[in-house]
Amino acid sequence: MSTLLNFGLPKGSLEEATIDLFAKAGFRISKGPRSYRPAWDDPELDGRFVRAQEMSRYVENGFFDCGLTGRDWVLENGSEVVQVADLVYSRSSNRISKWVLAVPEDSDVQSVKDLEGKTVATELVNFTRGYLEEHGVNAEVEFSWGATEVKVPELVDAIVDLT
Template structure:
């Protein structure tokens, strides 16, 4: 067994987001030209690009020790891998994506049972077949090579099973969602033999911790401010921090320095309120990792 950890980087839509996440986590991955073997600034890791749909299979058979792929593709092939960590991130939102069944807006189909004997187009063939078989509904499931939403419009299928985050593409094609099959998000997975190797497991656990820390940090911001003594209690009570804010005396002054970490989504509302309560010199700063 190679002493280096073989890391699979998902090629395609998740590639840029994955490389950016690793950068925040402390690793610089560089992809050059059409090479399938990116470089990484860590002598204990070697990288390969791999489609997310094939990642679980390659991790399962040992071609790669660890990789990132969707929960959906693990379910599609029933891959026997060790799930190290859920990593909820995407290009559009921080919510899990959904695999849904959609039909044309004017279709008489209202529920799953109405699809009896109908044709369904999808990239998620294996999972879709099992889903309907378990419910005793006979359908014809065909593989779609792309542009799946257009299959119903073109009359090539009665329904589609497609992944969506915002539903915008589905609605743009005049389709209507009738059922959700599953929710999916990115997962860090490991080969089971590699997981048994103490050296590789330690590296994988380090990777999982730092990736999760970077993801948590994306939703948080740091705040620093100067506060007069008579406003400290009021301002501290206004800060929705992780634990308690850091409060310390300013040198040779009756003012205090207050520092806290808050959700980025509340910053635009809380800064004006803090200023109105007496805080001055308010600084917002971004975070790389929160462990």
């Protein structure tokens, strides 16, 4: 029997939560510690682990039939894909994660308009630029590889980060 459904599974912080999610649905996924190609207990299923940030591009391009990723990464990549379900899970809880725009408490930035000419760090560069443009704000948006919260106020004026 050939594979009928090729899944993209999120590698990294959501990996174990995703394996648990499939287990709750009755599917067993097993993998080695450095494996990107898991074994499935159903011969009609296949897939591999890739970063959630890239998932929507691989689904859009047809490499995967479907994938698990956040709406944030679909928007960031500008991918034209169909959302099949709204799954609420994360690496540590079953709550919805949110992206927030944050500044230090003593900042003179009180609204998005106050970011004019300022620097914002985030993983969601394209989405953040679009948000600022929608509000008529011209600010420098730089990519952050993580630990974004430690960059204010010395390196940047504000951050857009996941809570």
